[in-house]
Amino acid sequence: MLRIATANVNGIRAAHRRGLGDWLASRGADVIALQEVRAQAAALPERAFGDFHVALDTGTLPGRNGVAVLTRRPPAAVRTWGGAALLGAADGLLVPVAAPDRVPLARGLERFVAEGRYLEVDLADVPLTIASLYLPKGGLPAHLQRPERMREALDGGARYARKMQFLDGFARQLTRTRRAAQADGREYLLMGDLNIAHTPQDLAAWRRNQQTDGFLPEEREWFGQQLSPRTLVDVVRSLHPEQDGPYSWWSWLGRAFAEDRGWRIDYHLATPRLARSAVRAVVDREVAGERISDHSPVVVDYAWP
Template sequence: MVSRSRSLESMLRIATANVNGIRAAHRRGFGDWLAARDCDVVALQEVRAQADKLPAGAFGDYHVALDTGTIPGRNGVAVLTRHVPDAVRTWAGAALVGARQPDRVPAPDRVPLARGLGPFAAQGRYLEVDLSDAPLTIACLYLPKGGLPAELQLTERMREAPDGGARYARKMGFMSAFARYLVRTRRAAAAAGREFLLMGDLNIAHTRQDLAAWRRNQRHDGFLPEERDWFGRQLSPRTLVDVVRRLHPNDDGPYSWWSWLGQSFANDSGWRLDYHLATPRLARAAVRSAVDREFRGRRLSDHSPVVVDYDLP
């Protein structure tokens, strides 16, 4: 784990975690992890619970911005902060916001959508907040998992029924639209004098370093050439930087997702799907990172939290 020794005046500890259901994660110890990890900001994906189904104290002592989406038991994103944020923005134009437990519905700023994002607006996939204690916009994303194009859908090799490439087309459409939106919101943050940090489960392993078994997964969704190419086009030294890869340029991984099946976790045969993508100045402020594979001997989810310490000027 990242060392807890840090200057509270300048250091921000920021984490992203796909909890794969906040209720299940709490049964595995998420609440204790959240209290012990001492993060300033935590971005969560796949909360998978409507507000009235959240466990008591679901988000500890944090201020909560939460977009559950409208499909019970699916998706849902949240950003937890120590202080009330200056602004909360969603695609649906509504969010639950509150201290410790979201209990009121304010009127956050509605994010102008890029063409093509409308069908996803109410699914609980994106949320962003402007921190009040640092000049920083935090964005939390749960990108659709997708599927294979029709020509790669071989029934004998698939766990799911072939869909003619529908899930693949849906993911590619989302990525195309989101790329336009990402430019817009990153520039808006810069115009407001804020750094920008996109975190979340992007459901893509970008390079061979990001997937242990890359050779046999080159025709698998999440590692398709067109997905990886899209990911690479979102990064540059002047726009967004993959923070963990900057800190670990020559390492395989560190992976953040492992199947529950077989020995993939024990053998560290995983995927790196959970990212911190930061504007260059913020990326340079990152001093250390860690993937919390387990907490007190238990996995919190099929994903593990990715934690980065930023030593801000």
């Protein structure tokens, strides 16, 4: 049995103050993907990754992004878009390592290389490639932007265009990477914060959010195009086909969390054989009664030898 989790920690220092360390120590996970680490190596808290080995790409933007994959044994290989990563063990010492890409980067992703948005590892003891992704949040196209309904400044659709460029390039990259894993005899599992709620089941207030970034028709269509019984499967939805949610993100404002008015935007997307082995999927809403982030970890048990 493999227990695999993904968690957007929204700043690892803040998450540790809210109980991330206890969750890492007690959850019994074999592999954990993290997003929004939001700290350069020198600013990480003590024992930031508990007793795990870690592969980390912090990116170069201070206080933003950053992805990691935590494993019980050192990974057999590490790959990032920028060609370098940090590796560390439980002693906390992080060392830079070369991490060349397996396949050339797809057109359109060059501008994202240094942002710390994607990292993948090959597990040492299981034929499995695991990736952690933090997909850009994006924004609204210019024709939907209204000052009275936006918290962010109007930008003429620049954030929207940037996300759509990422989606276009990442679709090609995802196909290449999945096929490369297959050619090596490995299953592939993409986890992370995709910043898209795919269907009305994945968003509590979907009717009034149909013109909200993260639930735009073109974003949802893109998501659906990445899934099929022959390529990638949404593991949590396959285990909970009729359930609304389980949601993984809630606003800090008001009673969204207490009333479970959330979004499901944190995913396990697995190749079909691995997806069929999934036996249980849960969202760890709280740790000892406290939220460690505005996201909650999504944990899946795979009956995988």
